[in-house]
Amino acid sequence: MTALTRLPLYWRICLINGLVFLVGTVVLAASPATISTRVLVSEAIVLLVGLVLILFANALLIRSTLAPLERLTRLTESVDLQSPREQLSDDGHGTVARLFRGFNAMLDRLEAERSSSNAKALAAQEAERHRIAQELHDEVGQGLTAVLLGLKRATDRAPDDLADELRGVAEIARSSLDEVRDVARRLRPGVLDDLGLLSALAAACTDFSTHSGVHVRRGFAPGLPPLSAEKELVVYRVAQEALTNVARHALASTVTVSLSTQGDAVVLLVADDGVGIHGRAESTGIRGMRERARLVEGSLVVRTRIGGGTEVRLVVPTGTVTP
Known part of the structure; x- marks a missing residue:
């Protein structure tokens, strides 16, 4: 049986068919059944029963041979590509066992590539968040701070009616500065590092x-x-x-x-x-x-x-x- 499992799948199926038909031929030759020149009804029934038995036995043997491929088909249809942890048992030898081992190796490579790609993507995302947060703090934040200081100096020198408007503008700038700092903090929480x-x-x-x-x-x-x-x-x-x-x-x-x-x-x-x-x-x-x-x-x-x-x-x- 071990030698049979080592054969390629094509030759295993051919061998199974050959054995089934050989057994059928031997049984027919050893049986007392004869066929008349004009086939009788009883003889036709015997031939039909024999053919059905041969086909049934052939179907069972081929089905058992191809059953692992059905398992492989079901797994390929149901495997979770986000987490392909389920694998096929690769016990044995021959074409099917090699196919199982190749499929399992493919799932392992897929998991490794997915994990590596996701790690790189998340690392790049964190780096980009850090860069944007830094730019918001250093450039936009400092720019708004400079605007607030300029508005304060202008307000101190402006007439009362204009000073009120400048204070309103300064309040808007201060609110924008708070929002920028809030966004920068959410992008890269400095408190986590500190x-x-x-x-x-x-x-x-x-x-x-x-x-x-x-x-x-x-x-x-x-x-x-x-x-x-x-x-x-x-x-x-x-x-x-x-x-x-x-x-x-x-x-x-x-x-x-x-x-x-x-x-x-x-x-x-x-x-x-x-x-x-x-x-x-x-x-x-x-x-x-x-x-x-x-x-x-x-x-x-x-x-x-x-x-x-x-x-x-x-x-x-x-x-x-x-x-």
Whole structure:
């Protein structure tokens, strides 16, 4: 049987057909059945039964031979290209086993290429965010600051009626400066680099509550294990995106943001009391969060809460942090 499995698929099928017809011929030759010059009804029935048995046996043998290809077909139709973790067993030898090993190797390469591409894309995105935030702070922010100083000097020297108008213009410039700083802070949270993850999450929650009017309950467990800079950034970005989704879609009144430990992992939980997802298609934001989680070997679950609302749960392994 091992020698048969080593044969190419084409020759295996030919051999199966040959064996089936050989057995049928031997059985027919050894049987006492005869065929008259004019075929009788009983003889026709015997021939028909024999033909049916031969075809049935041939179909069963070929089906068992091609069954692995059916498994391969089903997997190619159902495999999740975003996370192709399911693979085929490649036990045995021959063409089918080599095909399975080649398919599994292709899935491994696809996963490696996808992870590498996503890592490069997210790294480029973070670098671009950092560049834009820096330019907003250094160029636009400083330019608006200079405008405010000029307006103040002009206001001090202007007549009362003109001074009132200049003060209005200065207020608009000051508001624009605050917005620029707010955008720069969201693009690249300097507090994450300076004060750490907990302070950055607290600032993000405060900023979210101020702009959305949604009450935020925070729960950060004491004594959290240290994370690498990359993992801290992933936790922060997932929390940021989850809060953005709440503001856009949830119609919630309260959001809970917590950070705790679970074994050798850190768990981020963002839960709201809004309308829930209710089977909606996965958005680009959720896919982005999932990709970020995979980059640090974490896992992300987004689901509707039993009491209503949506829950985003990110689990990030702590690993070893290099000082």
